[in-house]
Amino acid sequence: MREGDTGMDAGRTGRELTDESGAERSEPELIADSADSGESAGPPRRARLRRARWIALGLLLTLLLPTLAAAVALRMNYAGDPAPGTYTRNRDALWLGHAWVDGRKRDTDLKALLRRVHGSGIRDLYVHAGPLEHDGTLPRSAYPKASWLIDSVHRELPGVRIQAWLGDKLASEGPVGLRLERPATRAAVVGAAGQILAAGFDGTHFDLEPLHSGDRHYLALLDSLHGVTRAHHALLSVAAHQIDPLPALHSVAGGLTGHPKWWSQTYFGQVARRVDQIAVMSYDTAMPLQSLYGGYVAQQTSLALEATPPSTDLLIGLPFYHEDDIGHHASAETVTAAVRGTRLGLSRTDADRTRFGVALYVDFAATDADWAAYREGWVR
Numbered sequence: 337m338r339e340g341d342t343g344m345d346a347g348r349t350g351r352e353l354t355d356e357s358g359a360e361r362s363e364p365e366l367i368a369d370s371a372d373s374g375e376s377a378g379p380p381r382r383a384r385l386r387r388a389r390w391i392a393l394g395l396l397l398t399l400l401l402p403t404l405a406a407a408v409a410l411r412m413n414y415a416g417d418p419a420p421g422t423y424t425r426n427r428d429a430l431w432l433g434h435a436w437v438d439g440r441k442r443d444t445d446l447k448a449l450l451r452r453v454h455g456s457g458i459r460d461l462y463v464h465a466g467p468l469e470h471d472g473t474l475p476r477s478a479y480p481k482a483s484w485l486i487d488s489v490h491r492e493l494p495g496v497r498i499q500a501w502l503g504d505k506l507a508s509e510g511p512v513g514l515r516l517e518r519p520a521t522r523a524a525v526v527g528a529a530g531q532i533l534a535a536g537f538d539g540t541h542f543d544l545e546p547l548h549s550g551d552r553h554y555l556a557l558l559d560s561l562h563g564v565t566r567a568h569h570a571l572l573s574v575a576a577h578q579i580d581p582l583p584a585l586h587s588v589a590g591g592l593t594g595h596p597k598w599w600s601q602t603y604f605g606q607v608a609r610r611v612d613q614i615a616v617m618s619y620d621t622a623m624p625l626q627s628l629y630g631g632y633v634a635q636q637t638s639l640a641l642e643a644t645p646p647s648t649d650l651l652i653g654l655p656f657y658h659e660d661d662i663g664h665h666a667s668a669e670t671v672t673a674a675v676r677g678t679r680l681g682l683s684r685t686d687a688d689r690t691r692f693g694v695a696l697y698v699d700f701a702a703t704d705a706d707w708a709a710y711r712e713g714w715v716r
Contacts, residue, residue, distance in 0.1 A: 410623075410631030418679035419687045423716050424457030427693035429615065429651055431501065433700040434464040437479040446485070449699070450492050452707065457693060457715050458496065460613070461489065462541040462573070465500040465532060470514050472524030474502065474531060486536045499573055500532040503543035508551075509594060514544065516553035526560045533564070539571025539612070547577060549599040558610040565612070573613035575653075578621075579604050579639040581632065605643035608650070615651040615695040616640050618674065620663045630673035630680075637681025641689060649691045652678045654710065657701035671706045675713035 430453070435441050453461075465479040479500070486498045507513030515521050529540045540561065547554055558572070565572040580598045587596065599607075608614045618636045623629035637652050644650040654674045658666040678694060686692075694714060696702065 407628060410628045410635070413631035413634045414627045414673075414677065414680065416680060418676070419683035422679040422682045422687055424694075424714050425690055425692055426457045427459050427649055427651070427691065428457040428714075429460040429462055429613075429693065429695040430458050431696065431698045432461055432463045433698060434478075435700070436463050436485050437465055437482045439481045441481075441485075446488055450489070453493060453496060455715075456711065458696075459693070460497050460499055460539075460541075460571075460573070462499050462501040462695075463537075465537070466502040466504065468502055468504040468514060468525065468528060470504065470507075470512070472514060472521040472528065474528035476531070479532075479535065482535055482537070486538075497538035497571065499539035499541040499571060500535075500537040501541045501543065502528065502532065503545070503575075506544050506547060508546050508548055516544075516551065516557060522553065522557045522560065525557060526564055529561050529564050530568075533568040533570050537570070539573055540565060541573040541575070541613075541615075543575035545577075546595060547599075548596055549577070549603045555606060555610065558607065562610060571612045572610075573615065573649075574607065574611050576604060576607060576614050576616050578616060578618060578636055579643070581635055581639075601639055601643050604640065605645075608640075608644040608648050611648060613649040613651065614640075614644060616653055617697070618653045619655040619669055619697065621669065622663050622665070623668050624665055626668050626670055626673040629668045629670075630677035633674050633677030634681040634684075637678050638685040641681065641685040641692075646689070646691060649693065650689070651693045651695040652681075653695045653697050654678075656696045656703075656706045656710075657698055658703070671709035672713060675709065678714075 432449075463482075463485065465482065466474060467478075468474055482500075489496055489498055505513040507515050514525075532540055542561070544554070558574070562572050577597065577599045579601050584600070585598055604614075616636055618633050621629060621632055623632055633652065640650055640652070652674070654671050655664075655666075655669045656671065660666055675694070682689065682692065694710070696706075696710060
């Protein structure tokens with residue numbers, strides 16, 4: 337009943353009502369007058385608009401509140417002071433580009449590199465010696481100057497190890513790429529590892545992407561690779577995806593986008609137990625602010641420490657490059673923020689862990705400011 341209606345008088349049939357003047361009018365007449373005046377027989381338009389606004393606001397809050405909560409949590413994760421002594425354990429690493437083994441680098445370049453590494457915490461150099469072919473093989477022509485680099489570093493910086501950085505695009509999200517589910521392909525990758533170790537490298541560092549969490553074929557490959565590296569008294573190292581910042585986020589991301597960016601913490605641990613070193617690629621996070629990125633790195637450091645056995649070297653990747661796109665904001669993903677986040681995560685989870693370090697990505701994009709931030713914040 338709308339406001340102003342008087343209801344039915346006693347004895348009326350319900351088909352006739354009284355207007356303001358007291359004249360009796362039939363129900364059809366009232367409906368016709370209402371239509372002529374632009375009023376609706378249903379809910380008023382203003383009420384419908386108000387309800388639509390509330391629905392829109394509810395949907396917006398449903399999307400924004402979890403994001404805001406996550407941002408607050410990351411910002412809080414970046415607060416506080418790192419524990420004393422959370423600095424380099426002299427187990428850091430540096431990714432080097434392919435120019436070091438294909439003949440483009442000269443002696444003057446090598447001298448500059450040696451000066452950079454000397455007195456830092458860097459113990460391992462991951463030198464790009466691939467990529468692998470999609471069938472898992474590695475052309476020997478890919479690294480013609482490897483011995484020049486290996487011999488020079490061993491002579492000038494005793495104790496610094498040269499590992500061959502090998503990788504390829506996996507066919508996990510498209511028709512083209514390396515297929516780990518094929519035994520012949522895995523066998524070829526193992527053969528490539530033996531080939532690279534015979535060339536004088538101190539180890540093999542694998543970076544295969546995109547690698548989905550739970551891939552059992554990758555675990556089988558690591559088991560086979562470790563047999564080869566042990567036989568050569570060499571290292572097996574891998575670059576690892578980030579760990580779910582929220583439970584099962586990799587499954588949600590995979591279902592929505594087909595690209596599950598993260599690994600579960602359980603799978604990360606399964607990989608870590610099969611290798612000598614594991615380096616978390618803790619960059620390309622899409623974080624817009626240094627404080628959020630640093631908090632994210634602190635979280636990743638804690639998650640990785642929890643999953644990595646003490647017998648495996650754990651390294652946290654630092655962004656020594658500068659790009660601006662949807663996945664990486666150079667103003668946010670800084671070396672300073674990454675180092676502070678690493679120290680905070682280490683402080684809160686396992687401050688005394690000895691087999692721990694940072695990995696610098698990548699030499700050819702690094703600036704003097706990047707190197708200074710690494711030395712001032714981590715080496716000291």
